[in-house]
Amino acid sequence: MVGWAIALHGGAGDIPVNLPVERRVPREAALRHCLDLGVSSLKSGKHPLDVVELVVRELENHPNFNAGVGSVLTTQGTVEMEACIMDGKTKRCGAVSGLTSVVNPISLARLVxxxxxxxxxxxxxxxxxxxxxxxxxxxxxxxxxxxxxERLKQAKEANRVQIDYTIPVQKDLTGNVPIPNSDSQLGTVGCVAVDRHGNLASATSTGGLVNKMVGRIGDTPIIGSGTYANHLCAVSATGKGEAIICGTVARDVAALMEYKGMSLAEAAGYVVDRSVARGTCGLVAVSATGEVTMPFNTTGMFRACAAEDGHYEVGIWP
Structure with a gap:
């Protein structure tokens, strides 16, 4: 018998330490609410697949995160949402991209x-x-x-595609020197869970990158990149999708555990520190034995976790 555990994220990136209270508090409250929802579902005996879907739906419905309501905009000012869900024991999975009207993309991924x-x-x-x-x-x-x-307007003016939490720049009064603007970007959402029987599941959902090309697909719906679960662990990643795809981030965590015998924390730490460039990635993961880890190589990552051993954490910065 192992212990249950759950972890979730609301995006990683260049989150300023002086993030205004009115931007920080609602996100922390949402993470705490979703964590408590997930914990009570696990305790009541729900399968981790149901738990991660439930939690990610709740995050999709929250306008402060980059998924569902609050999804960032393409270069044409449109929304293209994507999501993925995976069951660890069977490796069954479902993914969707390019959604413009579906209220909860994660549930459509499960239907696929x-x-x-x-x-x-x-x-x-x-x-x-x-x-x-x-x-x-x-x-x-x-x-x-x-x-x-407003974010899309700023990204277009700066002529760039923005990661979840790039700090937009504003010019000073002379019109020359860029001044960091405290308005942080929104973040991809994800959840991983394991129950007392070692059943694992992972779910991730996103609106992508600000000012992304129409038709661009990120890491979230790609099995083994942004989302992965097998008999050893469940992983959900966030950050710069292109870097996460190239690093096959989520699968590498599982592979290091399987082929190198690393613990969950060692494997996830190795991937985040050495497989992808600094400032591009964070992830949440749980193992079949109830371990939890939430490493990131960005300034911060909106994250939360809880485990049967009493560990409970909601955080943004290291």
Whole structure:
């Protein structure tokens, strides 16, 4: 018998230590609320797959995170959401990309896993499948917040594609020197869980990068990059998708445990410190024996975890 454990994240990146209270507090409260929801679900005997879906749905519905409502905008000012879910014991998984109307992308990803012979559906095909399955859809304006319209404007002015928490820059009164603006970016969301029987699951959901090209797909829905679970561990990553894809981040954590005999913390630490560039990645992970780890190589990562041994943590910075 092992102990249950759960961890979740709300994005990693260049989060300023002087993040204004009005931006920090609602996110910390949301993380705590979602953690408590996950813990009570695990304690009541729910399967980790149900738990991670439930928690990520809750995070998608929160406008302060870059998933579902609050998703960042493409270069054309549109929303293209993606999500992925995976069951560790069976390695069954489902992923979706390019969603513009689905209220909870993570639940559609699970339906892809359970109701189709496929793993990954995208764009028009995924939207059609959502309608066929009767999942809740809305006008895409539902997902767009005033903050993200402003973020896209800043990203276009700076001529860049922004990671979850790049600090936008504003010019000083002379119009020359860039001054960091305290408005932090929103973050991808994810959750991993293990129950007392060693069942593992991982789920991740995102709106992608600010000012991304239309049609760009990140690490979140790619099995082994942003999301992975097997019989040893469950991993959900966040940060710069392109770097996470190149580093096969989530799968590497599992591989180091399987082939090198590393502990969860050693494997995750190795990947975050040595497989990807600094400032690009963070992850949350749990093992089949109830260990939890949440390393990152960015300034900060919105994160929370709890375990049966009494460990409970909500944090942003190291």
């Amino acid at each position: 896993m359970e109701k189709t012979p496929h793993i990954y559906l995208a764009f028009d095909g995924a939207e059609a499948f959502a309608r066929e399955q009767g999942v809740e859809t809305v006008e895409s304006s539902h997902f767009i917040t005033p903050e993200n319209i």
